[in-house]
Each structure stands twice: as C-alpha cells, then as structure tokens.
Amino acid sequence: MKLAYWMYAGPAHIGTLRIASSFRNVHAIMHAPLGDDHFNVMRSMLERERDFTPVTTSVVDPHVLARGSREKVVNNISQKEDLQNFVDRASSYSESDVILADVNHYRINELQAADKTLEQIVRYYLDKARREGFLNRSLTDDPSANIIGISTPGFHNQHDCRELKRLLSEPRISINQIIPEGEFLKNLKDLPRAWFNIVPYREMGLMAANFLEKEYGMPHILTTPIGILNTADFIAQISKIVNLWSFSLIEKKVNYDLYVENQTKFVSQATWFSKSIDCQNLAGKEAAVSGDATHAAAITKILVREMGIRVSCSGTYCKHDADWFNEQVQGLCDETIITEDHIEIGDTIARIEPSAIFGTQMERHIGKRLDIPCGVISSPVHIQNFPLGYRPFLGYEGTNQISDLIYNSFNLGMEDHLLDVFGGHDTKEVNIKSLSTEKNNIHWSYDAESELKKIPGFFFAKQNNISTITVDVMYAAKEKLSS
Amino acid sequence: MKNFEIPAFECETGNYHTFCPISCVAWLYQKIEDSFFLVIGTKTCGYFLQNALGVMIFAEPRYAMAELEEGDISAQLNDHEELKKICLQIKNDRNPSVIIWIGTCTTEIIKMDLEGIAPKLEKQIGIPIIVARANGLDYAFTQGEDTVLAAMAHRCPEYKNSELRQEPTNKIDNSSQIKINNSSNNNFISERIELPKSKLVLFGSLPSSVASQLNLELKRQSILVLGWLPSQRYNELPSLGEGIYVCGVNPFLSRTATTLMRRRKCQLIGSPFPIGPDGTRAWIEKICSVFNKTPVGLNERENQIWKAVQDYTRIIKGKSVFFMGDNLLEISLARFLIRCGMVVYEIGIPYMDKRYQAAELLFLQQTCKKMNTPLPRIVEKPDNYSQVQRMHELKPHLAITGMAHANPLEARNINTKWSVEFTFAQIHGFSNVQDILELVTRPLRCRSGIMSDFQSLSKQTNKMNSI
Numbered sequence: 001m002k003l004a005y006w007m008y009a010g011p012a013h014i015g016t017l018r019i020a021s022s023f024r025n026v027h028a029i030m031h032a033p034l035g036d037d038h039f040n041v042m043r044s045m046l047e048r049e050r051d052f053t054p055v056t057t058s059v060v061d062p063h064v065l066a067r068g069s070r071e072k073v074v075n076n077i078s079q080k081e082d083l084q085n086f087v088d089r090a091s092s093y094s095e096s097d098v099i100l101a102d103v104n105h106y107r108i109n110e111l112q113a114a115d116k117t118l119e120q121i122v123r124y125y126l127d128k129a130r131r132e133g134f135l136n137r138s139l140t141d142d143p144s145a146n147i148i149g150i151s152t153p154g155f156h157n158q159h160d161c162r163e164l165k166r167l168l169s170e171p172r173i174s175i176n177q178i179i180p181e182g183e184f185l186k187n188l189k190d191l192p193r194a195w196f197n198i199v200p201y202r203e204m205g206l207m208a209a210n211f212l213e214k215e216y217g218m219p220h221i222l223t224t225p226i227g228i229l230n231t232a233d234f235i236a237q238i239s240k241i242v243n244l245w246s247f248s249l250i251e252k253k254v255n256y257d258l259y260v261e262n263q264t265k266f267v268s269q270a271t272w273f274s275k276s277i278d279c280q281n282l283a284g285k286e287a288a289v290s291g292d293a294t295h296a297a298a299i300t301k302i303l304v305r306e307m308g309i310r311v312s313c314s315g316t317y318c319k320h321d322a323d324w325f326n327e328q329v330q331g332l333c334d335e336t337i338i339t340e341d342h343i344e345i346g347d348t349i350a351r352i353e354p355s356a357i358f359g360t361q362m363e364r365h366i367g368k369r370l371d372i373p374c375g376v377i378s379s380p381v382h383i384q385n386f387p388l389g390y391r392p393f394l395g396y397e398g399t400n401q402i403s404d405l406i407y408n409s410f411n412l413g414m415e416d417h418l419l420d421v422f423g424g425h426d427t428k429e430v431n432i433k434s435l436s437t438e439k440n441n442i443h444w445s446y447d448a449e450s451e452l453k454k455i456p457g458f459f460f461a462k463q464n465n466i467s468t469i470t471v472d473v474m475y476a477a478k479e480k481l482s483s
Numbered sequence: 484m485k486n487f488e489i490p491a492f493e494c495e496t497g498n499y500h501t502f503c504p505i506s507c508v509a510w511l512y513q514k515i516e517d518s519f520f521l522v523i524g525t526k527t528c529g530y531f532l533q534n535a536l537g538v539m540i541f542a543e544p545r546y547a548m549a550e551l552e553e554g555d556i557s558a559q560l561n562d563h564e565e566l567k568k569i570c571l572q573i574k575n576d577r578n579p580s581v582i583i584w585i586g587t588c589t590t591e592i593i594k595m596d597l598e599g600i601a602p603k604l605e606k607q608i609g610i611p612i613i614v615a616r617a618n619g620l621d622y623a624f625t626q627g628e629d630t631v632l633a634a635m636a637h638r639c640p641e642y643k644n645s646e647l648r649q650e651p652t653n654k655i656d657n658s659s660q661i662k663i664n665n666s667s668n669n670n671f672i673s674e675r676i677e678l679p680k681s682k683l684v685l686f687g688s689l690p691s692s693v694a695s696q697l698n699l700e701l702k703r704q705s706i707l708v709l710g711w712l713p714s715q716r717y718n719e720l721p722s723l724g725e726g727i728y729v730c731g732v733n734p735f736l737s738r739t740a741t742t743l744m745r746r747r748k749c750q751l752i753g754s755p756f757p758i759g760p761d762g763t764r765a766w767i768e769k770i771c772s773v774f775n776k777t778p779v780g781l782n783e784r785e786n787q788i789w790k791a792v793q794d795y796t797r798i799i800k801g802k803s804v805f806f807m808g809d810n811l812l813e814i815s816l817a818r819f820l821i822r823c824g825m826v827v828y829e830i831g832i833p834y835m836d837k838r839y840q841a842a843e844l845l846f847l848q849q850t851c852k853k854m855n856t857p858l859p860r861i862v863e864k865p866d867n868y869s870q871v872q873r874m875h876e877l878k879p880h881l882a883i884t885g886m887a888h889a890n891p892l893e894a895r896n897i898n899t900k901w902s903v904e905f906t907f908a909q910i911h912g913f914s915n916v917q918d919i920l921e922l923v924t925r926p927l928r929c930r931s932g933i934m935s936d937f938q939s940l941s942k943q944t945n946k947m948n949s950i
Contacts, residue, residue, distance in 0.1 A: 001550060011527045013527065034624075036531075036619065040887035044886060050941045107553070
C-alpha cells in the first residue's frame with residue numbers, strides 16, 4: 001500500500017477506453033461497478049465531444065458477486081479465463097467481433113494499456129484478414145504513410161494530426177490510415193499497404209508499429225517532428241524510406257531538402273525568432289522541463305539547441321521509458337528526474353528555482369505556488385488543452401506555437417521584473433478626500449451599482465431604517481432582492 | 484399517465500451513468516473541518532477523485548488514497564501494518580481529529596477487514612478511525628454521504644435523558660395527552676409530555692450558511708435545533724439517544740435514518756425535504772407538529788417567496804422536463820418544478836427508499852393534483868440508452884442529466900442542465916429558491932439565435948437522421 005495524492009497517468013482501463021472510443025463503430029463494455037465510466041464524462045467535457053461516448057458499464061452489483069465466498073487471493077489468470085469464456089460465447093451470439101482487453105490493472109498504466117490495446121486490435125484484425133484471405137499486401141502506387149497513435153482525449157492530438165497531414169502533403173505523401181482516431185475497423189486490413197508508419201508519440205503506438213514491422217516488414221519513423229531540428233530530421237528519414245522503394249515503384253528519387261529549407265527559413269517563424277534580439281534576452285535563462293517522454297525530451301531539445309536556453313532539470317513520469325529519455329536529453333540538461341511522484345518534482349523545482357517551467361498541469365500549479373511562470377507542454381490534460389483555435393505542437397506551425405509559448409512564459413517573468421525595477425505597477429491612489437457617504441459628490445456607474453447590489457445589507461437596512469444588521473436581516477435582504 | 488393515484492414505479496435495471504459514491508469525499512472533507520479522509524482503493528479510485536476534485540486537489544485537501552498494490556491484493560502484505568504506516572504519516576502531517584476510512588469496491592471484493600483493523604489501530608495511534616464503505620457495487624453517488632453519516636452516527640455521544648425524568652408534577656394537566664399524528668405514512672408517536680426545549684437533531688451535509696438558515700427558520704417557530712450530523716467539527720457531534728428526534732434534509736440518507744432509529748433509538752420525523760418553498764414549508768410544518776407548535780407565518784413566507792421568483796417561474800411555466808437521474812435528489816426537485824408549473828415526463832433515479840421518501844412521494848402526488856398535471860413516471864435504475872430514445876420521442880423542453888450525456892444531447896438540440904450542479908449549489912430553504920431557478924432557467928434563457936436553424940450539430944445524426 002502506498003499513500004498517493006496525485007497520478008500523472010491514469011489507470012489501465014482508461015487507456016483501453018481511449019483506444020476503443022477513438023475507433024469508429026467500436027463500443028467498449030466494462031463489467032464494473034457504478035462510476036467507473038467517469039471516462040465518458042471526461043471525454044465529453046474535455047473534448048466537447050458532440051456524440052455519446054461509446055462506453056457502457058454493465059453494472060456489477062452485490063448480487064453478481066455473491067456467488068460463493070471469494071478467496072482473499074484474487075487469481076488474475078483464472079479471472080481472465082472466466083472473462084475470456086464470456087467473450088467467446090458473446091462472439092458467437094453477436095454479429096460483432098468481441099475482444100477481451102489484455103491489460104493487467106496493477107502493472108501497467110493508462111499509456112501502456114492504450115499502447116497494448118491498440119496493438120491487440122491491429123493484430124486481431126490483420127490476423128483475421130490473413131486467415132480469411134482479405135489481406136492486400138501490395139503497396140500503394142504512390143508513397144503513403146499510416147499515422148499511428150492519434151486518440152481521444154489526447155494532448156493537442158487533433159491539431160497535431162492536421163499539421164502532420166499538412167507536413168506530408170507537400171512531399172506528396174498520402175495518408176493511408178490514421179489509427180485509432182476515426183478509423184473503421186474493417187479498414188485495418190489495409191494497414192500494410194502503406195510504405196511506412198509514423199508514430200508521433202512513442203507512448204502510444206509503438207507496440208503496434210513494432211508488430212507491423214515484425215510481421216509485415218513495415219518500417220516506422222519514431223522521430224517526433226517537434227521543433228525545427230526534429231522536423232528536418234523527420235523529413236530526412238521519410239526521404240530515405242521513400243527512396244528505398246521509389247526507384248522501383250515511381251522511378252525517381254525524391255529530395256525534400258528545398259522544402260525543408262523553405263519551411264525552416266520562411267514559413268516557420270521559429271528560426272528567425274531565435275536569431276532575433278528579443279530571443280537573445282532569453283539566452284542563458286534557466287528552465288525546468290517535465291512531462292511525458294515524447295514532449296519533455298522534445299521541448300528540452302528545442303530550448304537548448306534552438307533557443308539557447310539552459311535547462312537545469314528535465315524529467316518524465318514515464319518510468320518505463322527512462323532509458324530512451326535519458327539518452328535523448330543527455331548533455332542537454334544539468335540533471336534528469338524520472339519519477340511519478342509530483343512532490344519530488346515540486347521539491348526539485350523549488351530547489352533549482354528556474355525562470356520558467358515547462359510541464360504538465362501539476363507543474364503549472366507548482367509554478368503558481370512558487371510564483372514561477374509555467375507553460376503546459378504535456379498530458380495529463382485539462383480543459384485548457386483543448387483550445388478551439390488551431391494549436392499543434394508538431395510540424396512547422398507547431399514550432400511557431402511552441403516559440404510563442406516559451407516566449408510568453410519567460411516574458412511574464414521579465415515583465416514583472418521590469419515593472420519592479422521601474423516601479424510601474426498600477427497603484428490606483430484614491431484621490432477622493434471626502435467620504436463616500438456624501439452621496440451628492442459621487443456618481444455611480446451602472447456596473448458599479450450592480451456590483452454593490454450584491455452586498456444587500458446596507459441598502460436594505462437603510463431603506464427599512466434598521467440600524468443593527470442581524471443575520472435575520474441579511475437573509476431577508478437576500479430574498480427581497482430577488483424580486 | 485395515471486392521475487391522483489399511487490405513482491407508477493418501474494425498475495429498468497438498465498445501464499445508467501452516475502458517479503462513484505467515493506465522490507462524497509469531495510464535499511465531506513470540506514464540511515467536517517478537522518477530518519481526514521483516507522480512501523483505500525486502487526488507481527481507478529484515485530484517478531476518479533483526482534478528476535472529481537479538479538483544481539482542489541492542488542490545494543492539498545484533507546484527503547489521500549491508500550493505493551492498493553499487487554502485494555496487498557494477493558495477501559502478501561499485512562494490511563494492519565500497511566494501514567498503520569499510512570495513518571501515522573497522516574497523523575504527523577495533518578493531525579486530524581478523526582480519520583475516516585472509505586472502503587471501495589476492491590476492499591469489498593478482497594474482503595479486507597477494515598472494521599476489524601480500525602479499532603485496534605485507533606488505540607495504537609490515538610486518533611478515532613471511522614470506517615465507511617462507499618463503493619459502486621452497493622451505492623450510487625450521493626449515497627456515499629449516507630454511508631459516512633451512518634457510520635458517524637455511532638460515534639455521537641449518548642444523550643442523557645435526565646430532563647425527561649425530572650418532570651415537575653404541576654405540569655400534569657396539559658401534558659398527559661397522547662397525540663398520534665395521522666398525517667403521514669410514517670409511523671411515529673409524538674411525545675406524551677410537552678417538551679421544555681426541542682430535542683431535534685438534523686442530519687445531512689449542507690454548507691454552514693444554509694444550515695444556519697434552516698436553524699433560523701425553526702427558531703422562528705420556537706424550535707431550537709440541538710445539533711447537526713455532520714457537525715462542522717468532529718468534536719462537536721450532537722448527542723443522540725432515546726428522546727431525541729431526528730429529521731433529514733436530503734432524500735438519499737435512508738441508511739443514516741435507519742441507523743439513527745434502530746441503533747441510536749431516535750425518533751425519525753418523516754417529512755418532505757426542505758427543497759423549494761413548498762418543501763421547506765412542509766418540512767417546517769411537520770417538525771412543528773411533532774413538537775406541538777403551531778407554525779407562525781409560514782404561509783405568508785412561502786407566498787412571499789413565490790412572488791419574489793415570479794420572473795423565473797414565468798419562464799418555465801408549462802414547459803416540460805425529463806430527469807435522467809443520478810444524484811437521488813430527483814423526486815424533490817421534480818416536485819418543486821411541478822409546483823412551479825412545469826410538466827415532468829419521467830424521473831429516473833438510481834435508487835429510492837420508498838419508506839424514507841414516503842412523505843415526499845405523497846407530497847409529489849398532492850402537488851400534481853393541485854397543479855393538475857399528470858403524475859410523472861418514476862424509473863429506478865434507468866437505462867440511459869432507452870431514456871435517450873424516449874426523449875427523442877417526447878421532446879422535453881429541458882433534460883436534467885449528467886455530464887456524460889449533456890453535450891451530446893445539446894448537439895441534438897435538446898436543452899440540458901447538468902444534474903451535478905444541484906448537488907453542489909445551495910438548494911435548501913426559503914432563501915435559496917432563486918438559486919435553483921437560476922440553474923433551471925439558464926439553459927432556457929441563454930439560447931442564442933444560431934441553433935434554431937439546425938436540428939442537430941452532430942455528424943452522426945446528420946448522416947443517419949436518427950440517433
């Protein structure tokens with residue numbers, strides 16, 4: 001048992017539900033007690049989803065559990081076999097496919113479960129297609145890619161997806177499939193037709209990509225196109241893969257260098273920004289970074305290599321990915337912190353006292369407590385992370401967005417500092433010498449009056465010649481004012 | 484629809500959405516200021532509470548999760564030792580007056596003996612430990628409060644009945660009448676002797692300002708409330724025992740009522756709940772009748788309030804409403820809205836104790852008769868999917884529903900009101916009537932012109948032309 005106050009990644013079933021509700025025409029059934037479907041509430045409210053979340057709780061109540069006495073030792077394996085039997089029988093009754101999600105609640109978290117569930121679904125449908133002879137192994141005529149890992153309610157996922165499409169359109173890479181968000185299961189059999197796979201977030205999609213590589217020889221790009229340098233690298237990898245096949249299929253080699261150059265210099269403002277003089281003011285400032293492995297590593301790189309900002313500490317809560325993370329940020333930061341304990345992170349930040357923090361909603365609150373500005377760069381998500389406007393983190397538009405975020409986060413601190421130095425904080429001196437009880441001198445604007453009306457006591461008491469305001473009077477005043 | 488008869492109850496035993504009862508921690512830890520709530524469960528419980536508490540969780544609330552790990556489940560670790568470690572830590576960090584252990588589904592399934600461990604641990608660490616099982620297997624949403632209060636009832640000090648025993652003999656002439664009140668379905672017998680001071684304890688968790696308002700209303704009728712369960716501080720729990728009358732303010736507190744009656748030997752006053760001016764009046768009236776006081780000025784008070792909220796009632800008069808049901812306040816709210824002039828098609832409700840809510844149900848019937856509207860259909864354990872279908876047919880003006888369904892229904896051009904807001908808004912008493920009506924009328928008032936041309940903002944329906 002451990003004392004826990006907050007968790008970065010949710011429990012396993014949330015991951016499975018995310019994948020299930022991202023696919024089209026998939027419905028998830030949870031055999032669970034009341035309340036476990038709060039996922040529906042989260043998805044509906046955070047993403048402002050217009051349709052009903054396809055998750056139902058088949059409510060477990062005491063009658064269901066009352067069959068016999070239960071051992072104190074819950075045998076996970078045999079329980080799973082019970083559920084598997086149920087699933088097999090259900091499959092024979094219904095026309096839909098029924099799959100049992102293979103996730104161990106105690107050992108894996110939301111992200112790992114989502115990764116596993118996605119792989120499980122992909123595997124199921126490809127195996128089925130292969131058995132039934134529906135599998136089409138021929139590659140598409142023109143270069144195409146699958147995007148694996150866009151899901152609900154992911155951190156800026158919808159915008160990132162749009163930007164990825166844009167990023168691939170000029171190099172003329174068509175999109176074969178995007179999974180799981182919005183895809184029909186029956187189309188999964190066409191996954192191997194793409195020339196390669198893109199996995200923008202390694203937390204979700206890596207297992208499926210590995211499976212596709214092993215079974216179908218599909219290469220995948222793991223570099224996340226966040227930041228100028230990573231995006232250029234991303235495109236370079238694409239050109240390498242495309243050129244492997246292009247000679248035989250489209251009879252020419254591709255070169256995206258000009259595209260990358262144009263985008264880097266002119267379309268994205270980030271490079272110019274990092275040369276401009278206000279960015280020079282940021283050089284040498286200290287930042288702390290924390291989040292999921294993908295975003296934390298990427299932001300660290302951007303801060304250090306593209307903006308000249310020092311990162312004192314970089315960390316992630318994805319403990320299972322510690323090795324990859326450490327490798328990515330090696331040499332870029334003074335210390336790394338791999339932990340799920342937000343208190344540890346809070347203490348570290350308090351110790352190093354950076355000028356800005358780039359982290360999750362939890363770090364934003366740590367920042368508020370310590371009076372350090374914070375930009376949010378990673379899940380766990382909050383309604384703030386589902387802006388109506390277009391705000392990707394990936395691609396060239398992403399670089400603009402990130403630069404804005406970084407600049408504004410630091411700028412706040414700088415602004416405050418300058419205001420301190422020049423004593424410029426707004427201090428409204430009340431110059432009225434006379435007291436406000438002299439009604440004739442003061443004119444109340446309509447807004448001000450309505451504000452005052454929210455304090456009913458004075459008006460009411462004066463009107464009714466009551467000199468002592470008792471609780472009685474206060475409540476009476478409140479009621480009177482509703483008329 | 485049947486008129487003037489017993490309401491038709493159905494039980495759909497369907498799949499419905501409501502919150503897990505451990506959500507009660509969110510408001511109870513704020514109400515009881517020297518408490519600490521320890522939820523003993525898994526990551527699922529913790530994640531839910533984290534989202535339910537929202538930003539409050541950053542303010543380090545007096546709540547924590549004892550997260551069960553695999554070792555705990557497979558009985559490799561000693562529960563007693565583990566819990567002791569955690570409780571000592573809590574004692575060091577926060578030093579509360581009471582630690583309330585909330586049992587969850589997992590502790591239920593693995594039959595963790597919380598009730599056995601608690602007393603021993605209490606002796607060892609010197610802080611009272613109360614065990615309440617608030618799990619989604621047995622309870623729904625607000626019933627979490629019910630189990631916590633029922634558990635707390637055992638800790639209330641025993642009431643010393645000395646005043647009753649020292650009856651001065653000169654009071655015999657007026658006082659030895661036995662009154663039996665016939666006006667409700669509940670059985671209770673009024674006091675044989677007129678009380679010098681009211682021995683009334685109210686139960687239900689309300690913000691202290693609302694509790695004060697209710698106290699004041701009763702004081703106006705010369706009834707002094709002895710105390711509240713829960714009290715603002717654990718050390719101020721009211722005395723309970725024979726001779727004490729108890730009355731609930733919320734409809735979901737049936738287990739607390741039973742505990743108070745059976746274990747603590749109190750007399751339960753069955754009344755409609757003080758929600759809405761009509762409910763508040765009926766509640767006060769009933770309490771008055773038990774203590775042999777003639778209510779003073781209640782009718783005037785009620786009429787005054789109705790007049791004051793005329794602007795609101797004008798908006799909702801004649802409009803229809805459908806309760807999908809999740810917070811167990813539905814019967815009282817429906818009754819109030821019917822009194823305001825609305826038509827209620829259906830009341831979904833996770834669970835209803837017909838005896839504890841008997842007076843409210845009777846009041847509902849009477850209100851329907853008075854307003855000449857048909858009795859709503861009452862569905863226990865509703866099936867949300869079927870309800871949505873019914874709503875598409877009935878086309879109510881307003882659907883009161885949980886957050887899982889609110890947005891999708893709005894996208895399908897059905898006005899909704901989040902039911903959860905009623906749980907957290909102040910809805911009891913005379914002074915807060917406007918607040919309830921604010922909530923109810925807001926979706927009906929703030930419709931802009933944009934939606935009127937569209938049937939639905941959902942791609943699903945635009946394609947299929949049905950849900």
